[in-house]
Amino acid sequence: RSGADGYFRIDDLDRQATVDLSVSRSGYAATTVRGIEVARGEPLEVTLEPSSTLEGRVVGTDGEGIAGAEVELTRTVTMRMGGNAMMMKSVINATGDADGRFVFEELEPGKVSLAAWAPGYEKSSLNDIEVPRGEDVRGIEIPIEEGAVITGRVLLADSRPAIGARVRPVSETPDMAPVGGARSDGDGRYLLDGLGPGVVGIEARLDDGARTVREVEVRRGINQVDLHFSGGVNVQGRVVDEADAPLAGAWVQLAPAAHPWGGPERVTREDGSFDFEGVATGTYRVRASREGYASAAQAPTIEVGAEGASGVEVVLRRGGVIEGQVEGIADSRYPEVHVRAFIDAGEGSASAGLDHEGRFRLVDLAGGGWTVVARLDAEGRRTTARAQVDPAGPPAQVLMEFGQGLTLEGVVRIAGKPLADAIVNLQGRDVAAMGWSRTDSAGRFRVADLDPGHYDLEVRDWSTGLTHLEVVEVLADRDMEIEIPSVSVTGRIVDAQDREPLAGVRVTLVPAGTNDAETLSLGAYAATTDLDGRFRISHVTDGSWLLRTQRKGYAATSELVTIQGGRDPDPRELAIEATEGVVLDLVLPSGVYPESARVAVLDAAGNSVLAGAYPTSEKGRLRLGGVPAGQWLILVATPATGIAQVQVAAPGPPLAVRLPEATSLEINVPELAGESTLATLTIRDGSGRPFRTLGWLGDPVASWRVASGRARLDSLPPGPWTVQVRTADGRQWSATAVTR
Structure with a gap:
């Protein structure tokens, strides 16, 4: 101290x-x-700078304070690094006094969201509230209306109470990191408060992933809704080697396809068999591993219907080995180095550390091509190598050398002052390279071991949510200055019919000509309108941007905003229309209803109007409330199905969509093997239409990177395809294929 x-x-x-x-x-x-x-x-x-205090008041429609209202403050920290999107949420709570006043103290700077509710009142939210560094925020008012309460019991198939089930309303907007809801007590009872009237899905989920959902008409006041889990079915199978011999002692996991983690686990018996009891219907991935064997590069996907599933077979093959040596750094830094390898086609990966001589060994690897990456995370440095694994042959040998590439360094400033403790991330646009660094107290950063090429540079301040994006050229060692502007986009949003201001409208800026759902969902440039319908988005760079709006019950809109010369554009006034949206009734190829789906709604030019990962309600019903009136192309898929493309009219009746089977296509361009040059892959279906997959957040993806000459697509519906691969230097290859 x-x-x-x-x-x-x-x-x-x-x-x-x-x-x-x-x-x-x-x-x-x-x-x-x-x-x-x-x-x-x-x-x-x-x-040290003073922390901030946020004060406000929860009021009813008459302007009077609501005594004892509950207020929830959420801070969302997001960023993208190395092509991955990350999101973390932290939540703190406060209770209003007799006049509805609340206070949050000791706040760090950045954007926060507030939600307020009280018994018998509908939950109301204010998002993207800016907490300035060292300044207090006062005078916030959160209006709430009389609402609905849902209470009931959650029961297992044998009518015993389901204790500790998570109960929550099904969101009609993308929600990648859901929080809130209620837990059922020892008698299976739950209570959900703060809901509005209307049709809503109510889901309950057990810790093992089992889910049940009901869609009900909710009225103001108290509503009684009981939720029942089905009895579940059995899943049986076995794990064998490539000679069909049973493998005892193998680890097996039954993972819901809608979630990349979790699920019950078993160990195989002497005859290689396993079984899972009480499994809910749905789509699952069957993961298996055993020492000395390579995990399946692509975990088998199964559909579990009302009759269960039997005869599931997972084949494990003997694994190979990669051995390597890391050079170019001091021996004392060996413990800081992490080595990870990725198979060219599939989901296989492995990791290891270095020994005292800088050597590493990766075991139980599937045969085929692998990319090996050694990272020095403290400095964001990395070096890569290629290896070909032959399980029947000797270990593949690789040499990893730091210090062989180019260096980009510089300083980051905002409003002329150094920006400290921010992440500077680089992602190659035409080379398979990346790196990152953190700015020091003087705003300086250094990213080493880069290949020559062009990079997407992103500056992200975790504490405030500030994001800056630009493209940089690195053809030699370079020192640069990054000056983050203070340009702000402001405006006001009103109802198109009565011209009254609309609070709670989500406003985002995305670069024009992109379908960047990560920016849209993670909120790199985002704000939410206040009680007067006003919004402000700060630190926007010169360029062309799409200003997008989204609010439940209203049509999503998009408007072009151009920023030039570092000057604030004129304030915008946008009038948005109420809409009924679109309803889809989804069913998997097996006839089972999916728990969630990734969706993109595209206009005639292929631009995304709405995109995201949405949970479904009862019997696979998916409500897209923000779809404007008109004709639209909707792309929809689950993690285990192919992409379905459907034309819809809004408004209109519910549309039944049967999702297609998923097929895979592996692409190999031998001429690019071992090159660091990135190539771009595009694909067309039998009718000549460009094919799009859906990204992690539902964003439509029409082209894919090809690294070292290899790529794999896993969500194609069956059919004929024309594939084309192009490099930035003008080389191109094409081929046709049929997937089944």
């Missing part, structure tokens, strides 16, 4: 080390100073 004069001293540190220092004190925002050299000599000075 620091003394009365603010001084502190930390002893017994390695003089050759570089350390990070975290400092916190009540009433001040915590800060971290990174990259401190212990041998620096002079004392370190750390400046």
Whole structure:
């Protein structure tokens, strides 16, 4: 702890080390100073800024305070790194006083969301509230209307109470990280408050992934809804080797296809058999592994119907080995290096650390081509190598060398001041390379070991949600300055009929000409309208942007905004129309109803109007309330099916959609093997239409990167295809194929 004069001293540190220092004190925002050299000599000075307080009031439609209202503050931290999107949510709660007033103290700067409710009132939210650094936020009002309460019991198939089931309303908007809801008690009873009237799906989910859902008409006041789990069915199968010999002691997991994690686990018997009891109908991936064998590159997918599933067979093949040596860094840094390998086609991966000589060994690998990546995470450095694994042959040998590539360094400033502790991420546009760094207290960053090429550069401040995007060219070692502008896009949104301001409208900016659902859903440039319908989106760069709006019960809209010369554009006033949207009734190829689906709604030009991953209600019903009136092409799929393309008219009756089987297509361009150059893959169906898959967040994807000459598509419906691969230097290859 620091003394009365603010001084502190930390002893017994390695003089050759570089350390990070975290400092916190009540009433001040915590800060971290990174990259401190212990041998620096002079004392370190750390400046703390005051933390913030947020105060407000929950009121009814008459403007009077609602006593004892519950208020929930949510902070969402998101970023993209290496092509992956990440989201974390933290939630804190407060209770209003007799006049509905609430307060949150000790807040860090950044965007937060507020939700308020009270017994008998509908839950209301205000999103994207900016908490300025070192400033308080006061005078917020959250209006809530009289609403509905749903109560009831959750019961198992034998009528015993389902204890601890998570009960929540089915969202009509994409929700990648759901929070809230209620847990059933020891008698299976639950209570959901803060709901509005109308048709709503209510789901209950057990910890093992089993789900049940009912769609009900909710009226103001108290509603009684009981939820019943089905008895479940049996899934039986066996794990064998490539000679059809049973494998005892293999680990098997039955994972719901809608979730990339979790699911019950078993160990196979002496005859290689396994069984799961009480399994809910649905789509599952069967994962299996055993020491000495490679995990299946593509986990088998099964449909579990009313009769269960039997005869499931998982084949494991003997695994191969990759051995390697890492060079180009000091021996003392070997513990910081992480090595990971990825198979060219499928889901296979493996990881290892380094020994004291800088060597590593990756075991139980499937035969075929692998990309090996060694990462020095503390500096965002990485080096890659290729390996060909032959399980019947000797270990594949690779040499990984740091320090062989180019270096991009520079400084990041915002409004002329250094931006400290921000992530600078680089993703190759025409090369299969990436890297990242964190800015120090002076705003400086350094990314090493880059291949020559063009990169998407993203600056992300985790604490505030600030994002800056640009394209950079790295053809030699380079030092650059990144000046994040202070341009703001402002406006007001009203109802198209009565011209009254609309609160709670989600407003996002995405680069024009892109279907960037990650930006749309993760909120890189986003705001929510206040009680006067006004919004502000800050730190926007020059360029052409699409301003998008989304609110339940209203048609999603899109408008072009152009920013030039670092000047704020004129405020916008947008009038949005109420809409009934579109309803889809989804069913899997097996006749089972899916739990969720990824969806994109496209206009005639192929631009995405709505995109996301949506949960379904009873009998696979999916409500897309933001689809405007008109004709639309909808892409829809689940993790285990092919893409369905359907034309719909909004408004209109519910449309039944039977999702197709999924087929796979592996692409191999031998001429690109071992090259760092990225190629682009496009594909057309038998009628010549461009084919699109759906990304993690439902964004339509019409082209794919081909690294080292190989790629794989796993969500094609059966049929004929024309494939084309092109590189930035003008080379191209084409072929035809039929998938079944």
